[in-house]
Amino acid sequence: MQVSFNLATDIEAALLAAAKAAGLDAQAFSPDVRTADPRHGDFQANGVLAFAKREKQNPRAVAEKLVAAIDPTTRERYAVSIAGPGFINFAAQPSTLLEWLRTYGSESGLQHGAAAGYAGQTWVVDYSSPNTAKQMHVGHLRSAVIGEAICRLLAFSGAKVIRDNHLGDWGTQFGKLIYGFKRWANPAALEHDPIEELERLYRLGNDATPEGSAALEEARQELVKLQSGDPENAALWRKFTEASQRAFDQIYSRLGIRFDHYLGESFYNDKLDRVYRELTELRIAEESKGALVVFHDEVPRFSRNAERPNPFMVRKADGASGYASTDLATALYRTEHFKADGIVVVTDFRQGDHFEQLFLTVEKWFKATGRRLPKLNHVTFGAVLGENGKPLKTRDGGTIKLKDLLDEAEERALAVVRAKNAERPEADRFSDEECRSIARVVGIGSVQYADLSQNRSSDYIFSWDKMLSLEGNTAPYLLYAVARIRSIFRRGGLGDPSDTSSWETTATPPATPTECALARKLAKFPDALALATSTLRPHFLGTYLYELAGDFSGFYNADKVIVDDPAERARRVLLCARTLQVLETGLHLLGLRTLQRM
RNA sequence: GCGGUGGUAGCUCAACCGGAUAGAGCAACGGUUUUCUAAACCGUAGGUCGCGGGUUCGAGUCCCGCCCACCGCGCCA
Incomplete structure (x- = not known):
């Protein structure tokens, strides 16, 4: 058996x-x-x-x-x-550990073992979701990083994962933007940095359209024209969307993210009437002060009798749609079109009430219409704070652009890589190009891992020094463990770490205390993986990987791998190969890239 | 006011439906390199788990009350 x-x-x-x-x-x-x-x-x-x-x-x-x-x-x-x-x-027993190490060796072996959990299920993951015509900033970091890790975890556990970027690409802001665009657009700037220019035009448009002004009425007319399909405005809107998507994709490619769909709010524009109609006919929604709302009387704070009523606003009093209706249409589309068994929405914790009301409404709606109800998960996360404990800002109090943040991560990593490189024996030094490519992996990985290593529900304090440190639960520490193992294989002439068949046959069961500790930790990968996936909390995997890297370091320090005794050598090489396999698999699941050398 | 999240070592964080002596890292102190990457390892020290009750064989974890911080509560998602 x-x-x-x-x-x-x-x-x-x-x-x-x-x-x-x-x-x-x-x-x-x-x-x-x-x-x-x-x-x-x-x-x-x-x-x-x-x-x-x-x-x-x-x-x-x-x-x-x-x-x-x-x-x-x-x-x-x-x-x-x-x-x-x-x-x-x-x-x-040591022999049991050896048996496990022999059985679950490759990434596909690990995946095969893990695949039972979600086999046959379809999960739609909605994450990142920035607004078009605007820069991505620090506030978009966590959703992107956590969302991607969750996608990978679910997919590894056998789910069919659909990555859906629910763009904020519709709404009142486009009236003001078009207003500004038509008056002040600078073609050269638009060519050079479209998002920067669109933000400038929006600010101009916004400033020029104060409450009650004639200009505001003009901006509203631009919006009405857009919404009724005016060719000129529709073309502008497409231009904004395309430019935005190009800019977003540059960020996503640095973070290793690739979406299957970009079904933004605009996509659901023609699907809202059905939502209004069904909810009204089913008497789930009702009129209140001219608006279409849903009360959930069974939940005191969403009840009509609450001291400060807080209904779910499906349609506003002026007839305009809000995000509630879009989100309802989105849930329906994901259920009908994608046949989702599970839906995960990754946004910050401040939207908790909204999603609670949304899910309550969807449950009643789908029950009344006999639709299958997918598992609905609102994956929340806390704020990103500076070292002063306040929301992270630039020195002069501005918003930090995500692009700048990633640039800085790479620069800071590069400084460390170069400093370490200078201390190396001359024959082992990296070229400048190698330094840069290592710094990219370390820098971006550090930002990702700083986020993922912590329980997502609490706020986290953004500290360059901590995340780039080589000590503690950080990306550099984990990447270093990977690089060291690769180095052993290289220096020892041990061949390809992923081909371990000969080591498997020769290896004896783990014997020294550090070998045993490492082997025991390796066999607990499935448990960490299952925990992280079922709770949609990647930090459980991160903590595990950190402990694994720690056990490896202990082993590495105590037990020399390249020894004369064939059995002893084989079992240590096998431990190295498996540690490498699990570390790399785990880091990739979190969305990090790994290195051959560092 | 109602609600959400959090309060664990000086600092940053763990602790899986309630489980054994609450664990790491940083900072502090001490040690380890003619050995596969010392970006590492080993050790010492550091705690009324916000406060007070309760349930239980057993509570950081569950229940009640209170204090503090951040956040949400009809047209931004």
Whole structure:
């Protein structure tokens, strides 16, 4: 019997079988297997405690009965012990670890193991979603980085992932922009840096159209013309959209992001009437002060009786559509057209109320129309703060453009790479071009990883020094571990790290404390992956990779890889190869690039 | 006012449906290199988990009350 990808599933199955064999009420018993503190073993089963409590039995006695009934294969694979009030501890034998390392070697092997979780499911992930005709700024960073990592995690676990960039490409701002454009557009500037110019024109348009002015009325007419399909304005709008998309794509390519669709708000323009009609006919929405709204009376703060009523505004009193209606149409389209089993929307936490109301409305709407309801997830994240604890700004208080931020990351990384390069023996030095290419990977990776290594729901403090540090839970530390392993293969003439068949046959089970610690950590990759994916929280994977890199460093320092004894050498080379595999796979899942040398 | 999120070591952060002695990194102190990248490793020190009650064999985690911070609450998404 082959070891399973996630060892915990073997243990769980073994305990359920043991419960049956021991005559326990297997229906009532859930093993509750989880990774354990290494001091206690690799996995622990805590289910006996809850079970014994319910059944009013002595937990210790139940645990003993259960352990006695565990099948021989499992007993061979794990050292099983009972501790404390009734914890059952499982420590994988070195031979079991070796078996796992042999079985799950390649990236496809890992992926095959992971693919069970979401096989056959379609997930639409809505992330980044900037406004067209505007620069992307720091505020867009987290959605892009977290969203991409989530896409990759879901895809690795077997889902068909549809990356949808829900652009803010429709709305009142375009009236003012067209107004400004028609009066003050500078063709040369538009050619050179279109977004910069469009922002300038919007500002001019906005400043020229104060509340109550005739100019504002003109700007509104431009909007009306656009919305009713006026060829001139429609052409301008397309021009804005195309220029924006080119600018966005430059950022996305630096971040390793590629969307399948750019279905912005404008796309849903002709799909709103159906939303109004259905919601009205179904009496989910109602008229209130001229607007079309949905109250959710079962939730006090969305109830019509709330002290400050906060209805879901499907259509505004002036007849204009708001983002609520667009988002409803979007949910419908994703369900009908993409046949989504799950929808993930990655935006900041301030939109929490909106999405809660949206999801409540969608649930009622789809139930009333007999539609299948996808899993709806609002993935939120906190603000990006400067080191003073306030929202991150430029020195003079302006908004930081995402492009500038990425440039600075690369520059700062380049300074470090060059400094380290100068300390290197002359024969090992990088060319200037190599330094730059390393700095790109390190710089961008540092920004991505700083975001991903932290629990997304809290605000995070943006610190160049911390994210570019070679110490601690940072991208450079992880990339360095990768580069070191590659270096071992290069220097030792060990061939391609992804071809390990000969090492697998010669290797003996891990023996030294650091080898064992590393092997045990490697076998826990599936658990970290599953946790990160199911909770849509990439930091669980990041934390794991950091611990893995730490265990590797400990091993690297204590155990020389290139030794004479063939078996010893083979098992260490195998550990290196697998660590490399897991680190690279994991970093790629988070959206980072990795390096051969650094 | 109602609601959301957060409060863990001097600082930045972990802690998976309630589990074993709350863990890392930085900063501080001490050690390791004729050895595959010292951008590393090992060690020491550092805690009333915001405060007060409660539930439980067991609470940073769940419940109640309170304090503090940030945020949301009809036309920006």
